[in-house]
Amino acid sequence: MTPTKPSLLKRLHLPRPSVIFGAVWLIALSVLTLLANYVPAAVPFIRNYGTKVKLNGKAKQFGFGPGWNAWFGTGKSAEDIFAHCIYGAKVTLTIGIGATVVGLIVGGFLGVVSGYFRGWTDRVSSILTDCLLSIPPLLLALILILRLDDLKDTYTWLGWLTRTWQITLTLGLVSVAPFARIVRAQTLTLREREFVTAARSLGASRSRIIFRELLPNLVPAMVTVAFTGLGILIAAEAGLAFLGLGVERPHTWGKMIDTARDQIETAWWATIFPCLMLFITVLSFNLLGDELARRFDIREAAV
Numbered sequence: 001m002t003p004t005k006p007s008l009l010k011r012l013h014l015p016r017p018s019v020i021f022g023a024v025w026l027i028a029l030s031v032l033t034l035l036a037n038y039v040p041a042a043v044p045f046i047r048n049y050g051t052k053v054k055l056n057g058k059a060k061q062f063g064f065g066p067g068w069n070a071w072f073g074t075g076k077s078a079e080d081i082f083a084h085c086i087y088g089a090k091v092t093l094t095i096g097i098g099a100t101v102v103g104l105i106v107g108g109f110l111g112v113v114s115g116y117f118r119g120w121t122d123r124v125s126s127i128l129t130d131c132l133l134s135i136p137p138l139l140l141a142l143i144l145i146l147r148l149d150d151l152k153d154t155y156t157w158l159g160w161l162t163r164t165w166q167i168t169l170t171l172g173l174v175s176v177a178p179f180a181r182i183v184r185a186q187t188l189t190l191r192e193r194e195f196v197t198a199a200r201s202l203g204a205s206r207s208r209i210i211f212r213e214l215l216p217n218l219v220p221a222m223v224t225v226a227f228t229g230l231g232i233l234i235a236a237e238a239g240l241a242f243l244g245l246g247v248e249r250p251h252t253w254g255k256m257i258d259t260a261r262d263q264i265e266t267a268w269w270a271t272i273f274p275c276l277m278l279f280i281t282v283l284s285f286n287l288l289g290d291e292l293a294r295r296f297d298i299r300e301a302a303v
Helices: 017-038 081-117 119-134 137-154 163-190 194-201 206-242 253-263 269-296
Strands: none
Touching (some): 017 081, 017 269, 081 119, 081 253, 081 269, 137 163, 137 206, 206 253, 206 269
């Protein structure tokens, strides 16, 4: 029986087209967002955030549909939907990345400590993660954000706690338990491997084993989980914004969807295009996360 030849992509060691699409989308979105916010002269086709698109010299609600005057049409305040999608991406990506970093640091610490030391440390960590997982994430996020609003009004020293920080810290806390579970599972596997046993038999300290032996081998799993979790956290931020707990300026995609949802029949573009931006971005992170999970054989990489 003649063996089948590997595909051209496998022979050239190229990623799948879906992965290339996801990477290109995220790179293009990041570049446009950075240029629009910090070097606007480099992207003259992206209007300033507060610019109104006028029809016959007047700013009109949903005055333009998708076209050359406004690629994604105009919104309720005659704003350029495309420009607002790009400016909103900065806040969305900032919150998503910040929450992922918080979740990885705290959850990764709990996972490594509980997986390596076991015993009462593992039991205490498991109780904490079980408590977090027992509360619906959306409900927990709503309670925390509303409570942080009250604390900010009560204590003046919390003036730095803007809505962006509130959402970032809240989503970071929500993501701690899933990240801790995945890192713990990986640590339990690695602690029984030969190189860890050899280091332990040679008298290596616990800190050396954790930082020199375990962590370098945990990085692939943590990066894979970070990509998958980042997509989920971006979708969660959009959900909070849709419920009225988003950043007021610039509007994120969820806030744009909430603002224009009542006009979806007459001005569909004001809702559909932010939805597409959200969908493609989350899909791109998931595609990259799946590719990394396949490359590194990380079966637990699902938040």
